[in-house]
Amino acid sequence: MTACHFQVGGDQKDNASGTSTAVAGSASAASTGADPLAARDAVVGAKLDQPYPDPEQRPMMQAQVVLDRLGFTPGVVDGKPGLSTRNAISGFQQANQLTATGTLDQPTLAALSRFNNIPATRVVTIPADFAAGPFEKIAKSPEDQAKMTSLGYETLDEKLAERFHTTIETLKLLNPNGVPVGMAAAAPDAVPGPVGSASGTSDGAAAQQVPASMFRSGQQIRVPNVGGDAVDQGAVSDASWGRTLAALGVGTAQPKVDKVVVSKSKGTLSAFDDAGKLVAVYTATMGSTHDPLPLGQWKIQGISHNPQFHYNPALFWDAKSTARKALLPAGPNGPVGVVWIDLDIPHYGIHGTPHPETIGRAESHGCVRLTNWDAVRLAQMVHVGTAVSFEA
Numbered sequence: 001m002t003a004c005h006f007q008v009g010g011d012q013k014d015n016a017s018g019t020s021t022a023v024a025g026s027a028s029a030a031s032t033g034a035d036p037l038a039a040r041d042a043v044v045g046a047k048l049d050q051p052y053p054d055p056e057q058r059p060m061m062q063a064q065v066v067l068d069r070l071g072f073t074p075g076v077v078d079g080k081p082g083l084s085t086r087n088a089i090s091g092f093q094q095a096n097q098l099t100a101t102g103t104l105d106q107p108t109l110a111a112l113s114r115f116n117n118i119p120a121t122r123v124v125t126i127p128a129d130f131a132a133g134p135f136e137k138i139a140k141s142p143e144d145q146a147k148m149t150s151l152g153y154e155t156l157d158e159k160l161a162e163r164f165h166t167t168i169e170t171l172k173l174l175n176p177n178g179v180p181v182g183m184a185a186a187a188p189d190a191v192p193g194p195v196g197s198a199s200g201t202s203d204g205a206a207a208q209q210v211p212a213s214m215f216r217s218g219q220q221i222r223v224p225n226v227g228g229d230a231v232d233q234g235a236v237s238d239a240s241w242g243r244t245l246a247a248l249g250v251g252t253a254q255p256k257v258d259k260v261v262v263s264k265s266k267g268t269l270s271a272f273d274d275a276g277k278l279v280a281v282y283t284a285t286m287g288s289t290h291d292p293l294p295l296g297q298w299k300i301q302g303i304s305h306n307p308q309f310h311y312n313p314a315l316f317w318d319a320k321s322t323a324r325k326a327l328l329p330a331g332p333n334g335p336v337g338v339v340w341i342d343l344d345i346p347h348y349g350i351h352g353t354p355h356p357e358t359i360g361r362a363e364s365h366g367c368v369r370l371t372n373w374d375a376v377r378l379a380q381m382v383h384v385g386t387a388v389s390f391e392a
Contacts, residue, residue, distance in 0.1 A: 091281025
């Protein structure tokens with residue numbers, strides 16, 4: 001029995017954006033200035049003026065950044081080769097009529113060379129409103145999670161990692177002792193140290209100390225140079241969803257998709273436009289020995305933004321015998337992340353995750369799980385009626 005039992009509790013949508021994807025790094029993908037964290041790269045092939053260039057060569061991270069912008073995402077952008085990066089490279093190769101080796105061979109490097117002006121990293125200043133939180137330690141049990149007002153980020157570090165499609169570990173490596181690589185250290189009294197904050201649950205429970213954050217408001221930090229993050233608020237149906245897009249660094253310009261193929265053997269989700277062109281590949285977590293992927297042909301029947309989660313222990317093989325049903329609040333650290341794409345098979349869907357680093361490396365409770373940023377991208381590509389194929 002599947003355990004992805006879900007009922008729409010968020011902002012239900014019956015259609016998604018179907019605009020064309022902007023070329024990675026192009027002026028059309030640049031921010032209008034509303035989002036200080038958005039990429040502002042030069043047009044493809046043009047020289048980029050960097051005020052704080054990275055002194056280190058990061059060829060793998062640079063390739064990951066470009067692939068992420070093009071829709072062939074490496075999961076977390078961390079500069080390390082791995083399963084998700086191989087899948088991303090293979091997807092790019094397939095879309096560009098190259099031999100799918102999954103490696104950065106010479107033909108692939110030649111095809112990616114037009115994006116060599118896009119650096120692997122950039123330096124940003126953390127805005128006060130982005131750093132404001134609230135941040136709150138997530139309760140362990142569904143019963144206690146149900147008492148919280150939201151399942152948001154525990155720390156600013158975690159929020160920054162999701163915004164730039166990376167890990168906290170990578171951010172710390174790019175900013176040793178809180179100082180961006182390649183920049184001089186600030187005065188001793190200006191160097192930020194770990195900052196903790198207390199927050200309580202909505203039912204009046206005592207405030208609890210969340211893990212300390214290395215980063216804070218106003219601090220300059222080096223981050224992976226992910227892009228394609230311009231949000232056209234005029235194309236967004238509600239303010240909450242617009243904030244979600246901005247928080248995850250996902251723009252509103254996405255290709256229209258008519259077919260989605262989930263491959264169990266490859267561990268990938270591939271998206272095709274109405275001409276059959278491959279436009280996106282994401283590494284996915286799908287099924288388990290307890291909840292195998294239901295092979296067959298399905299369709300999307302609804303999309304829910306920032307959904308609540310109806311927890312039913314009867315549908316979870318690993319639930320405690322004492323567990324009870326609970327309605328969990330929305331948030332990026334919820335069981336299905338920030339979006340649920342509902343399929344026409346009971347209890348199954350495509351959704352985000354509170355643990356992006358585990359995608360492709362852990363089993364699910366039957367559903368197809370993506371990083372929050374990839375799930376948000378896909379939610380804007382598909383529509384009610386989009387065909388979904390689950391293949392061996």
